[in-house]
Amino acid sequence: YHLHVRPGEDVIEQLGGLHKFMAWERPLLTDSGGFQVFSLEGFRKVDDDGVEFQSHVDGGRRKLTPERAVEIQWTLGSDIAMAFDHVIPGGADEATARDALERTLKWLQRCAKRHRELMERGNDGMTNTFQHSNIPSFRQTLWPILQGGTLPALRTESLDRVMELGPWTGIAIGGLSVGEPKDKMYQTIDVLEARLPATLPRYLMGVGFPADLVAAVERGVDLFDCVAPTRGGRNGSAYTPEGTLNIRNAAYRTDDGPLDPSCDCETCTTYSRGYLRHLFVAGELLGLRLLSLHNVRYLIRLAAEMRAVIQRGGDAFATWADDWRRRYQHTGVA
Missing domain, CATH: 3.20.20.105 (Queuine tRNA-ribosyltransferase-like)
Structure with missing residues (x-):
């Protein structure tokens, strides 16, 4: 559409x-x-x-x-x-x-x-070959x-x-x-x-x-x-292993730590929470982009983790899911 x-x-x-x-x-x-x-x-x-x-x-x-x-x-x-x-x-x-x-x-x-x-x-042009992926060509x-x-x-x-x-x-x-x-x-x-x-x-x-x-x-x-990860990111909401974080909160005004210490995205490896909060308070579009990038990366990493757990077989995923929920939903961050 x-x-x-x-x-x-x-x-x-x-x-x-x-x-x-x-x-x-x-x-x-x-x-x-x-x-x-x-x-x-x-x-x-x-x-x-x-x-x-x-x-x-x-x-x-x-x-x-x-x-x-x-x-x-x-x-x-x-x-x-x-x-x-x-x-x-x-x-x-x-x-x-x-x-x-x-x-x-x-x-x-x-x-x-x-x-x-x-x-x-x-139409041969509809057959796509992916140079940077292990996915085979298909129509x-x-x-x-x-x-x-x-x-x-x-x-x-x-x-x-x-x-x-x-x-x-x-x-x-x-x-x-x-x-x-x-x-x-x-x-x-x-x-x-x-x-x-x-x-x-x-x-x-x-x-x-x-x-x-x-x-x-x-x-x-x-x-x-x-659209949730990018919509949330544009509104200052960031996914972390401990729950959702609202970067607009005043508590992050002088926080020099990364948005999510466990994340390897550009946002988390480059900028502090204090800087990200400043971008949102100042109305800078860069802040929307950086949190959106982080949220998408968080979901990609979450999916990769779930795939790895599934491959263990047995009850591994059920145990992992319970542990994940306990941390994400019950720890909570502001």
């Missing part, structure tokens, strides 16, 4: 595709725009054909259909493209959840059909998104019907972290965990707080995306 609105997928294609555009020689995943359009409450109209919405950039009316969503992602040149889905708010009633589920399944069939057509066209693949609110019966039905439309190379759990109680989110993942194919990567969309990542990995999730 965002790259379609600005600068436009055609501009990015002319500049060599998304990898070259952002100088990232590793796999890239793009969302279809379903969640972004969902966030435009009051500026969109949904029907079986697609979504008509008003651009937040120029105010113009635009139409996004399943076919168009696939075409945009194909033009961008991402490695994993997501099917167009109908996202509903947390706590939606069964009738609303059923309607969104049925529409998402119909849209998935249209997305898959259009993606097959583009694949059959034979763009399309992943489906499960919907169904927090209703167990609808969620399992969504999974069963999506799998009938495969085969797929990965599968996403959508429609969570959209206002529902946290325990409902975890319960929904619990319902799906045993039924999800063990051979497919499991992608939980829109979830990114550290405690949620640990809880979701306990439930078999592999992949996440979220």
